[in-house]
Amino acid sequence: MTLPADQPIIDTMIGFPIRDPDGTYGFITRQTKDAGSRRDLRMPAGYMFKDVPDHEDSAIDPVALTLAEMDRHGVAVGLVGIKGEDGRRAVREHPDRFAGCLSVDPNQGMDALREMTAMHAEYAIRAVDVFPAGTFPQVAINDKKMYPIYAKCVELGLPIFVCAGVPGPRVRLEPQRVEYLDEVMFDFPELVLVTRHGCEPWTDLAVKLMLKWPNLYYSTSAFAPKYYPREIVDYANTRGPHKIIYGGYFPMGLPLDRIMAELPGVPFKDSVWPRFLHDNARQVLKLP
Template sequence: MVFPAGVGVVDTLMGLPNKDRRWWATAMAGTLRDEDSRSGMTHPAGYMFKDLPDMERSATSADDLVAAMDAFGVDKALIPVSFEDEGTIAAVKQYPDRLLGSFQVDPSQGIVEGVRALRRAHEEAGIVAASFFPCGCTPPVPIDDRAAYPLYAACVELGLPVFVNAGIPGPRVPATAQDVMRFDQVCYDFPELTVVMRHGGEPWCDLAVKLMLKWPGLHWSSSAFAPKHYPRAIIDYANTRGADKILYAGYFPYGLTLDRIFSELPHVPLKAEVWPKFLRENALRVLGTA
């Protein structure tokens, strides 16, 4: 185990602090049923995290994020952007060499509208990726639902990878829409699509490894996992046949602090030759910025 210095990390999930910490509860109001989610928790999976970053959006949030990146050796970061939150798009335009935009698609809001919004984000905001939260839609839209297929097709046409939440979701909603087995059909139907599983894929990590072996376009990212909790199946895969398939994602400031992430990372038992791929090279290739 050799943790490299000066690799120039590419983080595939960072962002500005949310303007409204309860935005997720508003967006998912139609599916949430427990009282904590409806009125209490400020994080959709707050029961899973400790020492959540306590940050407010401000006029200097983009500057603060880049300064934090500099402090921890992060060269580039993929951040969520939205036309409803102009500050995110302004941040990407202010720091085009450091902050890369990702646009969330939601098939439940209308297929035609979703494709139009994705194309607009690509043309006007210069996004380099799409994201999709199946259990976060209202109603949920499974990974392999035909309602998502026009958006996958648009990603192929635009040359965009799509980051898809996989496994048991943090919010207290049913998980079936994010069953990892659903990627099998999507990868079969879209052989040119680059897909990155987001948020770990648990408890189906062994299956995730099998599917990554099978499908060239399928990848895994470490978002929402503190490094000491990276799944053993993923570490073993990275150290053997999967060095080109795993991408680093830190989840700051949404659930983890950079102090915690970078204090734990050196203890992850990856081989020396895997680290540069995990921390930088794979992300640059997937995002088309190499």
């Protein structure tokens, strides 16, 4: 159960230094009601994390900084959002190191579908993501507004990353109940769906649904390795080595130094590590 020292890594949730937290997280804080979320936290789920990376005052180019962190820790490819210019520039200038992911708001209707088509054509995006509890108004995983997004993903051959489980920000959890995934996978058997942010407290149910649905996956985003749910580690070591995908959370909430220092302590079998860190993501994202 040893983490291979030379194992290349695909990080399915990495980003760039956040210079303007209020602007970056405004889409969440506009729907929160507690004073802490609106005023006191550097990020809406900041109460859950310690040592959140702080690069607000850094003069280093954001793309260069993230690339340097990736090089230092053996991250070969990072899946990055392309809503902002940093992400778009990274995908343009370093196509071998960055794969684009488009965050979609199902409230935008046909405009969201047009954006998916345009970004697929221009930036060869490899995935789409949705934060159901962070949409405003909130849109549940199985809401009819989500169905055109799922259908377009199938049409374009793109996986979708969907946050599931209790959200970190202090917003309603209802849109992210894990049982909603069952309906979606039933209606879209061709859809490749990867959960983000833990699926807690329904990780047992998430495992049961991954056993049931061939195209349902789980990523470890936003979790420090020492807190990976036991059910997920056990599943990876038994019937699901092909279903669990590494996702970090740099620089949103976790430094790569901490993630990589804790990873060797995760009790994955030796045969699981290459799949978890690289192979499963490469297959889902259809990377060369």
